[in-house]
Amino acid sequence: MHAGTFAPPVRPVGGARAVRALLLVLAVLAALVGVSLPAAGPANAAVPDRWGFAYLDNPNPPLGYVPDPSRQWGSWPTPAANPVKVDQLGTGSYVVHFPLIAGPGGIAHVTAVSRTGSWCQVRSWGTAGTGQDVTVGCYRPGGAPEDNRFTVLYTTSSGVPSPPGGSYGYVFANPTGAVVTQYNSAGGTNTVGPGGTGIWKVWLPGLGQSTPVGNLQVTAVDATAGARCKVADWSPSATGQTVVVACFNASSAPYNTRWTLSYSEKRAVHGPAFPPSSFGYLWFNGGLPPGTNYNSSGAVNTLTGSVPYTINLPNVAVPSDTAQVTAFGPGPDYCGLATPWNRSAGTVNLFALCFNSSGSPIASRFFTAYTSAF
Structure with missing residues (x-):
């Protein structure tokens, strides 16, 4: 039995065509959970090498804006003296500058802070000089760009040995299911299998337990269009975690896009444990x-x-x-x-x-x- 067996009624979305699309998603989802993915590969171990987080408290920031100091920090030297900065590129478009953590790989997550149904997604991230830039796009219902508040984090892990206890892993995948970057604290290789438009099955070998433990986060990554991604289903086992990711476009139709997923058990959302102790x-x-x-x-x-x-x-x-x-x-x-x-x-x-x-x-x-x- 899957961990996510409770299901609310399906709501019609945009007429008969959208209803048929959603029913197809549900059928693919049911089939995906029984599909096997490749076995685990070579070993890694884990604490984040570089990370940062911030909360953009001003949806119309001036150039070089320093967001809420009590809700930003990072792994670079003296974060209080080297703060995160945000520039607005256009309506609903922002670049978040994490200083002094340049380097390849990793993942980013973003969450909108809104009462009006707006959402935010990652557009891209990458090295910019000595720092790491994460570009964020925000949208109102229907898909028009909209200025908005949001939380954002970037983190990357490699083979540095980790503290005992708990587990952590992440995936950044393309629409085909090709893994761009991944990390697994148990030493396995995370894999992704596509299951039809807007559906993917993720295998995280060696992480978690046979019953639901830990936490999952998923974020859409799309450079050109509004997209939303979520955890559609989750099936724990003694050998690893099976997670189904579902993505939708601004019209709520199943949609192929890039996305990031992270899993943390007795670890913070960006990977480490003890510290942080809170x-x-x-x-x-x-x-x-x-x-x-x-x-x-x-x-x-x-x-x-x-x-x-x-x-x-x-x-x-x-x-x-x-x-x-x-x-x-x-x-x-x-x-x-x-x-x-x-x-x-x-x-x-x-x-x-x-x-x-x-x-x-x-x-x-x-x-x-x-x-x-x-």
Whole structure:
């Protein structure tokens, strides 16, 4: 039985054609979970070599804008004296400059912070001088570019030995399923198999456990068009994790695009563990499976409400910090943060908000992850 067996009713999207497309996605999804992928390959081990995160708190930043200092940090020397900067390239288009972490590879994630159904995606990332630039695009429902707030992170890992306990891996894949870059803390080689338009099956060998543990995050990567990606299904096993990724265009039709996926078990969303000593994550799939509700302090995270959801993570509120949200389920629903997280008496409060294909708030399912830099 798959971890994601709870399924809300399918909502019609844009008439009969879109309904037929969505039914096809569901059929492909059901078939994909039974398909085998190549076995594990050579070994790696793991902590991130370079990383950075930020929250753009001003959707119309001037050139060289330094976003919220309490919600940005990175692995470069003296981050407080060498801050992240953001330039706006056009409506809904931004480049985030992470200083002093130039180099190839890695992945990026982004989450919109909006109550209006806007979403954000990664357009590209790469070395720029001595730094790493991540380009972000944001859109309103329907697909028109829109200025927006968002959280963003970049991270890359290689064969540096990792602390014991937990596991971590990531994939950056092309529409064909070709893996551009990947990482696996258990030493395996992550693989991707395409399953029809807008559907891919990911195999993460050696990570996790036979029951649901850990957290998943997925982000669309498209340089030219609005796209949204999510976790459509998740099947844990004793030998690794099978994850189905689904992507949609701005009209909520299945869509082939690039995307990034990361998996973290007892690790922060960007890969490391202890430090940071303050992080946590939660999966809401209609319930809260214990192994997917993790708090590094040993406390229990809780969830209340629905539109938006309030996630309380006790004893981990330590700036500088960041958060990401990814929707779960087969349809075109998507999720983000309604507002920035707040911190009160050591507790972090995250406000996850999900939307249907037309951008209306709904109750839905999602993964969320929070981490401090420390």
